[in-house]
Amino acid sequence: MDNIKLVPSLIIFAEVAQRKSFTQAAKALGMSKSAVSQHVSRLENQMGMQLLSRNTRGMSLTANGHKLCIRSEMLRDQVDLAFQELASAEEMPSGTFSITYPYLIERNVVTPALRQLCLEFPDIEPRLVMTDEAKDIISDKLDVAIFAGNLPDSNYRALPVGSITEIFFASPGYLQKFGTPERPEDLLQHRWVSTQWQKPVQIVQSRDGKSSTEVRLRSYARSNSMSSIVEMAIQDMGFVLLSAIASEPLVQTGQLVRILENYRGKQWPFHFVHPFQGEKPIHVKRFHQLVCHFFGKANMGEPGSN
DSSP, X not given: OOGGGGHHHHHHHHHHHHHTOHHHHHHHHTOOHHHHHHHHHHHHHHHTSOOEEEETTEEEEOHHHHHHXXXXXXXXXXXXXXXXXXXXXXXXXXXXXXXXXXXXXXXXIIHHHHHHHHHHOTTEEEEEEEOSSOOOTXXXXXXXXXXXXXXXXOXXXXXXXEEEEOEEXXXXXXXXXXXXXXXXXXXXXXXXXXXXXXXXXXXXXXTTSSOEEEEEOOEEEEESOHHHHHHHHHTTSOBEEEOHHHHHHHHHTTSOEEOSTTEEOOEEEEEEEEOOSSSOOHHHHHHHHHHHHHHHHHTTTSTTOO
16 A cells, blocks of 8 residues: 555545534535545545445544544644744744643643654743643743633633543442442442532433433542542542543553443533634644644543544
C-alpha cells in the first residue's frame, strides 16, 4: 500500500468524521460532495475495512473509524500548523505559558499534549496549576484553564474539549464486605465516597439512555480532590462515581471493579477557556488541538464514545 497517496484522503476523512456530514465537509473543504465521498470510499477500499456506518439518520464512526479518526485529526492539524508557522515565522511564541487543569486529565491528556507542544514550540516555559478547584484566568495570571462542568458567566472564550460520563465503581474488598448493588435503589444502603461537586441527588440513567431514576445517595466521605476519593475507594471505604479516564488503569490492575454495569451517572462537559478576544496565539490554538486529541484518545472507554 502506498501510504503517501492516502494522505489527502485521510485529511478529508478527518473533516467528514468531525462534521458527521459529507455535505458539510465538502463545503468546508471547497470540494464537491461526490469528490469527498470518493476519497472516503477509496480509503475504505485500500484499508479493507468500513470506517463509517451510514443510515437514514446520518452516519457514525465504526470502532476502526474512531481509531483512524484520532490519527487523521492529528495529521490535519499538523498540516494546518505548518502553514500557520510559515505565516508567522518571525513571531514564534516564547516565555511563560500558564495552565490550570483538574487532576483527572493530568496523566493521559495534559502531560502528553504539553510534551508535544514543547517539541513544536521549544521556547515556551510551561507553568502548571493542577487543582480540582476553579481558578480565575485574570486574577490567577493564567493563559488557559481547562474547566470541567457548567461554565460560570464570564467574558472569557470557551472552546469545547469533550465530555465524560460518570460510572459506578468499588473495590473487590468493599463488595466482599458489603455486597454488590444490583439496582440504583440498592445504593441507598451503601457508602458513597464523593467529591464536593458531586451532589447527593443523582439522576441515574440506563446504559441505553432510555430510562432514568432519581436516587439520593448517602455520602460517607467527601473530598475536594478526585485523587483522594479514588484512594479511599481502593482502601475499601465505599463506592465512587468515576469516568473511564480515571478508572481504566485501576480496573486493569483489579483495584476497582465496575458495579451497576447497566447504569451510568452524570455527564460532565470539559472546556478550554482562554482570555484572548481576537485570534488566539498559535501555541494556544495548537494546545487546544492537542488537548482535544488526547482527551478523545483517553476517553474511548466512555459509554457511547465509540
